Amino acid sequence: MVKRVVLSVCALIASSLPFICLGAEKSDLNLPVGVTDISQKVYDLHMTIFYICIAIGVVVFGVMLWAMIFHRKSRGVKAANFHESLKVEVAWTVIPFVILIGMAIPATKTLFEMEDASESDVTIVVTGSQWKWHYKYLDDDIEFYSLMSTPMEQIKNKWVKGDDYLLEVDKPLVIPTDRKVRFLMTSDDVIHSWWVPDFAVKKDANPGFINEAWTRVNEPGIYRGQCAELCGKDHAFMPVVVKALPPEEFDAWMIEQKRIKAEAAAEEARLLAMNMSFDDLMQEGESVYLAYCAACHQANGAGLPGVFPSLINSPITIGGVDGHIDIVVNGKKGTAMQAFVKQLSLKQIAAVVTYERNAWGMNSGDIVQPKDVYQFINQGE
């Protein structure tokens, strides 16, 4: 009877093993194989160690299960009296040690490869800040912020969630395939961690320090990841999206970016010579506010008491205009208030300051034009 139970249990385990392993190969249960040579090696390492663990588990738990079934008191067995055996002790110390060496060798090799960022073709500075990523192509003078684009209505369950819910951004990082791309990671405030599972790249972005990582993507496509280090309230909402383009398409994209940048500069210059209407400023200001300011100061301007200050009738929003422009442009050291001068255009800064002085019942009537911001920034020169 007992034997039959044991046999059927063993048979059950044996027959389910292939399914467990098959299940483990599916991507929603397991590490992605990814799209780089490194990610493939990491995946293989992961599976090797996983199988070694399964093998050890089968042996140890097998012996244990055997004892649990056959060495039961209720079967009338008498306990043996053996204990202490140097031979056995040495064996179960040495054998695991040898297995460990077997694991350490491939791990060491892969690690050396992963940490060798030399001879790269493209270098991108990745800067984390609460709660967005900034990318700067070091050799091309192109830079931009990348913010999550999932609307708040989806997060608050008012709209149906899209397929890339929380994993979509307004401007993805674009990199070429088949070239070695080096990332230099740093942060403007707290520690963030830049992670793309398909590249097997995860590196912390530490404020005041620079970390290095690299990848060489084999297949064009869109790859998604997230910040992996708790970085405050909206840690869940700073995704990483990388678009890998074939090299020639990447070069074309880069030329396009330079053209767009030149046009934006011309537009700024044009704006400096004219005045925007109050309604235009308020409209633009509200959208800038919701994208850049509302995460902390909240959509209603009231902030979070004790964490993020309220803007309603605050010394900044009812005080002098210059002080207001100053804190938006330069931020406030030692707090979470960032310097927005490189994140926003002159027009956006003018609009958001106007908005913050006229929204939520304050109606000061103050209007700030792009040229006012320009003058403030360049007043020393």
Added chain:
Amino acid sequence: MNSVTSTQDTIQHGSDQGHDSHHGPAKGIKRWLYTTNHKDIGSLYLWFAFIMFLVGGAMAMVIRAELFQPGLQIVEPHFFNQMTTVHGLIMVFGAVMPAFTGLANWMIPMMIGAPDMALPRMNNLSFWILPFAFLILLASLFVEGGGPAFGWTFYAPLSTTYSGDSTALFVFSVHIMGISSIMGAINVIVTIWNMRAPGMTWFKLPLFVWTWLITAFLLIAVMPVLAGAVTMVLTDKYFGTSFFDAAGGGDPVMFQHIFWFFGHPEVYIMILPAFGIISTIVPAFSRKKLFGYTSMVYATVSIALLSFLVWAHHMFTTGMPVYAELFFMYCTMLISVPTGVKVFNWVATMWRGAISYEVPMLFSLAFIVLFTFGGFSGLMLAITPVDFQYHDTYFVVAHFHYVLVTGAIFSLIAAAYYWLPKWTGVMYDVGLAKLHFWCSLISVNVLFFPMHFVGLAGMPRRIPDYSIQFADWNQIISLGGFAFGLSQLIFLALVIKACRKQGEPVADKVWDGAEGLEWTVASPAPYHTFTTPPKIQD
């Protein structure tokens, strides 16, 4: 020579005390406030730990309720972060550590034939400052801006420049917890060193006593480091220092080095006494001596020593020199050798024993299997290149909950079921206990096993909302969580029943295979035991 005299002095002193108050405990609240009795203080610690377990568990329920579906439903992200932070702090410092200290108080004097702990008044103090520490921590949730929201690891600068003003309360409360732990540890060491009954040589010490002795040394070594870390956070935030601020010449990564130099030995503080418990229970219900007593002692010592050399495996992604990564990877892998020795020893003890399945044994067997799962995922996490993928995902959450819940907590429950009849004098409701076991065993795996899957598939930890591909598993995980939480109420009911003496009276030696001095005293254990030291036979 010195130590011999002091041993005799202490024993003499102890028996005097016993003689003075042989009428038993005082009545009412004063008994508990003023008590210097190791059994009373042990009970206080255990009840306190259990209440904290329920409080921390309630926070876990909030976390799981929010994560039941994608989107924000119940709490705001800032409050969610407070829940994960305080859940971790309460479970580590309020539940697991005080529970082990409670067991140490109850059992160590009875296991080594001592009348009480060596420093009874300090014992009282070390317990009674704890409720205040946790009142401060819990009160911080209600101040403006909320409680600590930077994770129980309180990485700078999130915990300094970017934290709320409750940080000062958090620092103060951690200081009190640390002082309490250090006093508890000193007491354990002094008791074991000086108050063993004559003839109780080092290599006759029960393994629970051995593991606690080593744990106490770890506590004394690392709690001051934690105190240093929180103090530096305090001065960085409020007094203008820049330990962790690069702008002032500091380094945020240095915080992590300091924290994990405390944090990794802390992990073993929470598991070594568990090893001691399992090494006591498995031989008792296998009716066979522990296979390798001495190798178990040496394995515990080597785990403790190695625990000081592996801290940076929590920090592989912070950007270390490759040779540092290799060093920490190799040392971490090495820890699996003495840990393996322990598991092999338990299995070898069971081999050709005469095994029976009373409830403490059921929890111990679950411990061996499920703790080993946690060990396997720990070994996987040690491999640096793959750790880059696992780090800060739910795979890590699964790993440390397997070692802490099905490891430390299961061992504590096993210990409670093993010694509860000795404490209360009655056998608890075995039917309820088995129900508790099966409900816990199934729900804990539904709760934590799928976390491996979502972690590998890329779900970061400490997020209140996740992308839709993780929705199904998170729903299952949450259901497992609610079931596991509810199952613990069975345990509460059972313990209350046993404390009200509802059950069959038990013999002095409750379990036929049990060994140790605690089974030579009456059940329930009298208020004072071993006022004259017992004779230790070979």
